[in-house]
Amino acid sequence: MKNYIKDFRSTNKISQAELATLTGVTRQTINAIENNKYDPSLKLAFDLANILHTSVDELFVNNVEE
Amino acid sequence: MKNYIKDFRSTNKISQAELATLTGVTRQTINAIENNKYDPSLKLAFDLANILHTSVDELFVNNVEE
DNA sequence: TATAAGTGTAAAACATGTTTTACATTTTTG
DNA sequence: CAAAAATGTAAAACATGTTTTACACTTATA
Numbered sequence: 001m002k003n004y005i006k007d008f009r010s011t012n013k014i015s016q017a018e019l020a021t022l023t024g025v026t027r028q029t030i031n032a033i034e035n036n037k038y039d040p041s042l043k044l045a046f047d048l049a050n051i052l053h054t055s056v057d058e059l060f061v062n063n064v065e066e
Numbered sequence: 067m068k069n070y071i072k073d074f075r076s077t078n079k080i081s082q083a084e085l086a087t088l089t090g091v092t093r094q095t096i097n098a099i100e101n102n103k104y105d106p107s108l109k110l111a112f113d114l115a116n117i118l119h120t121s122v123d124e125l126f127v128n129n130v131e132e
Numbered sequence: 133t134a135t136a137a138g139t140g141t142a143a144a145a146c147a148t149g150t151t152t153t154a155c156a157t158t159t160t161t162g
Numbered sequence: 163c164a165a166a167a168a169t170g171t172a173a174a175a176c177a178t179g180t181t182t183t184a185c186a187c188t189t190a191t192a
Contacts, residue, residue: 001109015168029150031170038149039108041178043067046128056122062112081138095180097140104179107148 001039002061005030008052023047067105068127071096074118089113 009019016034020027025044033040039060040048049056075085082100086093091110099106105126106114115122 001112017168026151027169028152028171032150035170037171041149042105042108042111042122042126043128044149045108045111045122046067046126050128056108056111060108060112062109062116083138092181093139094141094182098180101140103141107179110179 001036001063003033003036004059005034005048005052008054008059009034012052019048019051022051067102067129069099069102070125071100071114071118074120074125078118085114085117088117 005019009016014022016030017027020030023030023044024047029040029044032038033044039045045056045060049059052059071085075082080088082096083093086096089096089110090113095106095110098104099110105111111122111126115125118125
């Protein structure tokens with residue numbers, strides 16, 4: 001699973017910490033997701049898309065190959 | 067989180083068991099998600115959307131109020 | 133109406149996502 | 163350049179998602 005959080009975050013001029021606060025998770029969670037340590041829950045994916053003014057389908061790309 | 071899996075499944079004329087096989091999870095998982103026992107992982111959400119010929123953003127709706 | 137196919141459900145074990153606490157390194161700015 | 167802000171990271175505890183096994187109930191079909 002690839003994501004464009006960093007790009008959208010930069011476009012929206014917002015830090016990992018701010019994005020964390022706005023989505024109600026910790027900064028570590030945002031950092032881990034950006035660095036592909038794991039994927040967010042579906043709910044968090046939607047919250048991230050909302051705050052970053054985009055959609056889940058645009059924010060993430062599902063690598064069909066595992 | 068609300069989902070339209072049952073509706074899309076019906077449109078695509080496919081059983082819970084078939085959808086499970088196609089997405090690589092168990093029938094119980096599909097059943098639990100349809101009945102809102104829990105939300106799928108982001109990857110499973112994408113796989114479901116693909117198989118059901120729709121998008122994550124159309125298949126699920128994020129209830130902003132927790 | 134009998135049988136098969138489809139659906140609902142449950143508990144235990146296991147896998148993945150998130151928090152907490154804490155510190156190190158890098159980047160930005162006065 | 164010094165200080166502040168931002169980012170990377172790690173381990174333990176906790177929360178949520180998924181499998182396995184198993185059985186009961188309902189709906190479709192011969």
